[in-house]
Amino acid sequence: MAMLAQEVRELLNTNYFGYLCTRSEYPHITPIFFVYDQRSSIYFMSEYSSKKIRNILRDRHVSLVIDLRDEDDPFNNEGILVFGTAKVYIPGEVEMYEYDILYTVYELFKSKYSEFVEFEDRGDVIVEIKMERVSYWKGPFFKSYRMAES
Amino acid sequence: MEKWIYELIVERVPPFSYFNRENAVLLQLFIMLLAGVLISSLANLPAISAVMGALTILVVVLWSRLTLVIAPMIRTFRPSLSEMEREIVERYRKLLFSRYRPEFIIGAGFFIPLILHLFRDMTLFQHYLRSNIYVIFFALVLIWDVAYRAGIGFWVCIMNFVRSYRLLKASRMREAMDYTFLNDLKMMKRIDRNSLSFGVAGFLLIPVIYPDPILTSAVMLYSLFLIALSGLSIFIISRVPWLPPDMIGLMREAKFAYIGHIGGKFPHLTPVVQVFDGYNLFFVTARKSVKYRLLKRNPRVTVLIDERDERDFFRNRAIMIHGYARVYDSWAVMFNIPKLLRVFRLFRSKYGGYLKKYGERKERLPDAWRLTPIVKRVPVEIIPENVIYWRGARRIRIRL
Structure with missing residues (x-):
């Protein structure tokens, strides 16, 4: 598996917000909280009935931007654009072997966001975004990574 | 009647x-x-x-x-x-x-x-x-x-x-x-x-x-x-705004917007700097960019503008606009000179700091970033068709 560069992993690990783009008649953009599994997947939680989940169930291809904005210096703007395919885990409908993943994801969420947000079990679904391509930029500098098929 | x-x-x-x-x-x-x-x-x-x-x-x-x-x-x-x-x-x-x-x-x-x-x-x-x-x-x-x-x-x-x-x-x-x-x-x-x-x-x-x-x-x-x-x-x-003051404030203050496009295999999403001329939102894109190519193929876009409060996530506000992009290249420029000049002025005053930094490090700029308006970079206006506003947990549909 291709290893993501240090700066990309740092963005994934230190940012609280990501912007998810899904497709329906129009593109749909929503801010999300997310966690990174240190390998090639990003996870987020959402209500089953939300627009993004409905979109993903029809079209699994999504993109995600995670970026640091500097309002004074464009050369400090840094971010990644992730292209990936999404998979929805519905509680109660997951395979045995997937419980491990879900448990880990819950734990990751708790440790990352518990300071700010109270996580309660509202029967939200967990979505995995399997990264396929990642573009990284810092100022005018661009670099693209292609994740190996696993 | x-x-x-x-x-x-x-x-x-x-x-x-x-x-x-x-x-x-x-x-x-x-x-x-x-x-x-x-x-x-x-x-x-x-x-x-x-x-x-x-x-x-x-x-x-x-x-x-x-x-x-x-x-x-x-x-x-x-x-x-x-x-x-x-x-x-x-x-x-x-x-x-x-x-x-x-x-x-x-x-x-x-x-x-x-x-x-x-x-x-x-x-x-x-x-x-x-x-x-x-x-x-x-x-x-x-x-x-x-x-x-x-x-x-x-x-x-x-x-x-x-x-x-x-x-x-x-x-x-x-x-x-x-x-x-x-x-x-x-x-x-x-x-x-x-x-x-x-x-x-x-x-x-x-x-x-x-x-x-x-x-x-x-x-x-x-x-x-x-x-x-x-x-x-x-x-x-044409000076009467169609958005409520609460949203206009956010549009004016927010320095960034996200532009989403249906894309090819995957949807495409990029952060941009934007200005609001009191009526519509404008951003600038390079002729060489993926965005430009996609917009020429299909003008339908979604824009998200938001305000992040790192201390209190639930006080956030966001505007999502579905609409289509009017790209000002070639002839469209000729017929809209006063409007585009106004837009460039807005960019200058909103992103003065950016332009200064660009000037300081001219030699480091890649081709697509060169500040030659119209030639290398074209303004794009968003014509709204559907607008949604989130205020904390409230979702408000703005009727057009």
Whole structure:
């Protein structure tokens, strides 16, 4: 598996917000909280009935931007654009072997966001975004990574 | 709601009522021309009289058409979400279709002095009609047609202007979530444009009344007045924002926006810097960018503008706009120079810090980032079709 560069992993690990783009008649953009599994997947939680989940169930291809904005210096703007395919885990409908993943994801969420947000079990679904391509930029500098098929 | 007498005629009096409005106007044109030809040949009038009569009939028909276009537009407005603005539009509508028929009174107010002048002066009657008393009678019918419609045009134009002016004033006093719908504002602009055409059509009367200098200057004055006032009204109404102040504040302050596109295999999403000109949102993209290529292929986009509060996630606000992108490259630039200059000025003042940094490190800029507007980088305007606003956990649909 291709290893993501240090700066990309740092963005994934230190940012609280990501912007998810899904497709329906129009593109749909929503801010999300997310966690990174240190390998090639990003996870987020959402209500089953939300627009993004409905979109993903029809079209699994999504993109995600995670970026640091500097309002004074464009050369400090840094971010990644992730292209990936999404998979929805519905509680109660997951395979045995997937419980491990879900448990880990819950734990990751708790440790990352518990300071700010109270996580309660509202029967939200967990979505995995399997990264396929990642573009990284810092100022005018661009670099693209292609994740190996696993 | 009341209707104008002319509308009622077209709707209820046969044979006009058998046709839809557009064909009814054509039928009117046909009948009037037929009558004109008959009368002028029976009375043995010179060809010039027939031609000038036909020109007058053309003006009447153009004005009729505009009247029938404007009237239903005025009835379409929905109640605005600002109370003051709602009352202004309501009053505008009531006055235009008042039971007292002000447009008829104004028409009569044009007609009476007009015939008094024509009979005293006699220049035009002698010139065209050889003072034939029977033909003059028919001409009076035509003159009434002109005067009545001129009355409508005049009344509509004044009401438009008053409406625009009062709306702009009221829009300055809006509270957080007050607004008037975008499509209603656009409709007002269309009414004003029709009103302006009304004035322009009036110039067609000039050759007819040219032998009479007093009348010529009166008609010129009338047309110029309509054109100027309608133009002013268009200018004023395009300054009335269609978004509530709460959202405008966010659009102005937010330095970044995310532009989403259906893309190819995957959807495409990029952060951009943006400005809001009080009406629409603009961003700039490089001709070499993926975004530019995608937008040229499919202009449909989604924009997200948000405000992040790192301390309290639930106090966040966000605006999502679905719409299409108008890319200003090639010809589109030529026709929108004042607008684009304004947009560049907005960029300069909002991102002054950025531009300075670009200047300092010119040699490090990649080709696509070079600040050569239009040549390398093109402005893009978002024309909204659907707008959603999140205020904390509240989701508000902004009606257009």
